[in-house]
Amino acid sequence: MEAILLIIFGALAITTSIMVILARNTVHSALWMIASFFFLSGIYLLLHAEFIAILQIIVYAGAIMMFIIYAIMMLDTRKEDKIRVPASKIKIFGCVLIFILFVFILMMTSFGYHAESTALTGSFTDTLVAKFGHMAVLSNSLFSDFLLPFEIASILLTAGIVGSVVLAKK
Secondary structure, eight states: HHHHHHHHHHHHHHHHHHHHHSSHHHHHHHHHHHHHHHHHHHHHHTTTTTHHHHHHIIIIIIEEEEEEEHHHHHOOEEEEHHSSHHHHHHHHHHHHHHHHHHHHHHHHHHOOOOOOOOOOOHHHHHOHHHHOOHHHHHHHHHHHHHHHHHHHHOOOOOOOHHHHHHHOOO
């Protein structure tokens, strides 16, 4: 049953992600992205990653998408409709990016990089998670081992907010 739900949620996530790209209206595109985030959250639930599923809904579908919709509403997108890049250039650029990504994935798999499919070892043992819970182990690792990347991400998000305010004031 879980495999069937996983396939359904995966197909719906892919479909809504494609609709993000194909939507003509930017607000509709943002709404399709919110739907995609909800389906990804369902996939995380099926993979027993409840904490990440809740974060997916709260952080991405809630906070980040509100910022994106706010920015869309504040910017005058009608001006951008007049200045259009020819569709052929965009398609060529997209095909080149997809080709580069494909070559990168082929290189990663051919040079011996294989992701571990087993459970995490080290500080994330099953007994540690059973004793303290997922959130305690994750937060301990986040605020001790990965403090610098966490702080850099917070600085980048703050810079994005400041940038949106500067764009909105113009």
